[in-house]
Amino acid sequence: MTEIQYKFHPNKKATIITAPFSGGQPKGGVELGPEYILNAGFEKQAQALGWETAVVHPLANTDYESKKTDDKDSYGIKNTSIVSQCCEKIHTAVKSALDSDSLPITVGGDHSIGMATVSAALEHNPDACVLWIDAHADINTPKTTDSGNLHGCPISFVMGIDRESFPPEFSWVPENLKPNKIAYIGLRDVDEGEKAILKKYNIPAFSMYHVDKYGIGKVVDMALDAVNPDRKNPIHLSYDVDAIDPSFVPATGTRVEGGLSLREGLFIAEDVAQTGLLASIDIVETNPLLAETEEHVLDTVSAACAIGRCALGQTLL
Numbered sequence: 001m002t003e004i005q006y007k008f009h010p011n012k013k014a015t016i017i018t019a020p021f022s023g024g025q026p027k028g029g030v031e032l033g034p035e036y037i038l039n040a041g042f043e044k045q046a047q048a049l050g051w052e053t054a055v056v057h058p059l060a061n062t063d064y065e066s067k068k069t070d071d072k073d074s075y076g077i078k079n080t081s082i083v084s085q086c087c088e089k090i091h092t093a094v095k096s097a098l099d100s101d102s103l104p105i106t107v108g109g110d111h112s113i114g115m116a117t118v119s120a121a122l123e124h125n126p127d128a129c130v131l132w133i134d135a136h137a138d139i140n141t142p143k144t145t146d147s148g149n150l151h152g153c154p155i156s157f158v159m160g161i162d163r164e165s166f167p168p169e170f171s172w173v174p175e176n177l178k179p180n181k182i183a184y185i186g187l188r189d190v191d192e193g194e195k196a197i198l199k200k201y202n203i204p205a206f207s208m209y210h211v212d213k214y215g216i217g218k219v220v221d222m223a224l225d226a227v228n229p230d231r232k233n234p235i236h237l238s239y240d241v242d243a244i245d246p247s248f249v250p251a252t253g254t255r256v257e258g259g260l261s262l263r264e265g266l267f268i269a270e271d272v273a274q275t276g277l278l279a280s281i282d283i284v285e286t287n288p289l290l291a292e293t294e295e296h297v298l299d300t301v302s303a304a305c306a307i308g309r310c311a312l313g314q315t316l317l
């Protein structure tokens with residue numbers, strides 16, 4: 001295979017942005033994701049694929065983890081203040097990477113940071129589209145969420161859905177994502193309120209049913225046809241590792257049976273890379289503390305690294 005030309009990153013510079021944060025959901029351990037992924041050698045792996053890398057830690061010297069609570073506020077959500085502060089820092093880091101022509105690879109941490117990365121990608125280039133790879137739609141609003149966990153809400157903030165239900169802490173979030181600019185792949189655990197939102201806004205969503213019916217190759221084509229029909233706009237790939245079946249990726253906080261095979265999961269990243277349009281990526285929800293065995297940790301961290309490598313151009317031949 002010939003080497004991929006990255007249209008939006010021709011100089012092949014990448015910035016690994018660590019987001020060691022767990023405040024978007026109640027379980028401890030997901031804040032260790034970036035450390036495990038870096039210790040597994042991810043930066044060197046990126047370099048071996050020809051990328052010039054930097055690593056930045058926008059949450060250094062913060063103490064959000066110790067401020068985490070399990071109580072809902074008057075808006076029905078948890079940890080509003082720390083999620084907002086964390087996301088604002090990640091947002092700034094993603095923008096400054098993009099401004100210096102470097103591809104941001106935000107490594108979580110939980111998926112609440114999607115509000116930061118997606119909105120930054122769209123601020124940088126309003127034509128950008130989003131592929132959200134996940135078992136979950138993460139489009140609850142403070143009004144619809146049952147759990148009150150903000151990792152289930154990032155998309156609604158960036159789309160400005162149920163605006164009146166947002167606490168003022170999130171008023172910094174640019175509402176710059178249009179419903180026809182995001183497509184989902186891998187869905188299989190979508191809340192009733194979220195289903196209503198997906199329907200109302202006609203958001204392209206490919207569940208595991210579609211993956212089984214059409215095959216993953218066709219599903220990625222259909223998702224891109226929906227959000228990037230001329231294949232000319234930048235792609236933000238937001239990858240929640242729980243999209244992949246828990247038999248391959250066990251160490252994550254909201255496991256749902258019946259997911260993507262590891263190959264299907266990696267194919268998505270490979271195929272996005274093949275478009276040459278990848279502009280930014282998130283790899284989130286690796287929680288090493290939820291593993292039952294050492295092997296579970298290894299499987300999950302290896303899969304997270306592999307997603308990153310595939311997106312950065314690793315090919316099988």
Ligand SMILES: NC(=[NH2+])NCCC[C@H](N)C(=O)O
Pocket residue numbers: 110111112136137138140145146147148149151152153189190191240242254285
């Ligand atoms: N990023 C994730 N793993 N999100 C899981 C969200 C689960 C559920 N829909 C909720 O709102 O709480």
Ligand SMILES: [Mn+2]
Pocket residue numbers: 134135136240242243254285
């Ligand atoms: Mn998920």
Ligand SMILES: [Mn+2]
Pocket residue numbers: 111134136138151240
């Ligand atoms: Mn998610």
